Amino acid sequence: MDKRVLFDFEVDFTNGGGIQGQEFRLDIDGDDISDEELATYIVKDMRLLMVGEVRILNKRIISEKHKRNPIDEVIDN
Template sequence: MDKRVQFDFYIEFTKGGSLQGQERLDIDGDDINDEELAKYIVEDMRLLMVGEDRIHNKKIIIEKHKRKSIDKKLE
């Protein structure tokens, strides 16, 4: 069964400014923690000087995977 995580994120930068958005990502397994999601967003977008990050409205959904899962990408 293919699972994805849908969530909103907010990232603050240490030199000021912020970034927020919504995302839907493939996952392996039944769940993923907020720390792993934030790490993936920062690495995938190649963000620098990241301060605080927050994940909101996280929801696991059953939906066919669209690309390589984030769990495999983090290895």
């Protein structure tokens, strides 16, 4: 069965301001993913610069068909 992670996030920028996301979904390869891996993925995939703290909130793993290539293929590139 395909797994996805459903979570909220907050990103603070070192030069002020920030962004947030609610009920964000990402395909994952496996049954779990760490908060650190999610934070790295968000920063890299969104091409964010001057990132300070990244907070992952309300994380849960759900069974749902994948929508794009597995997260490992994106982070390694």
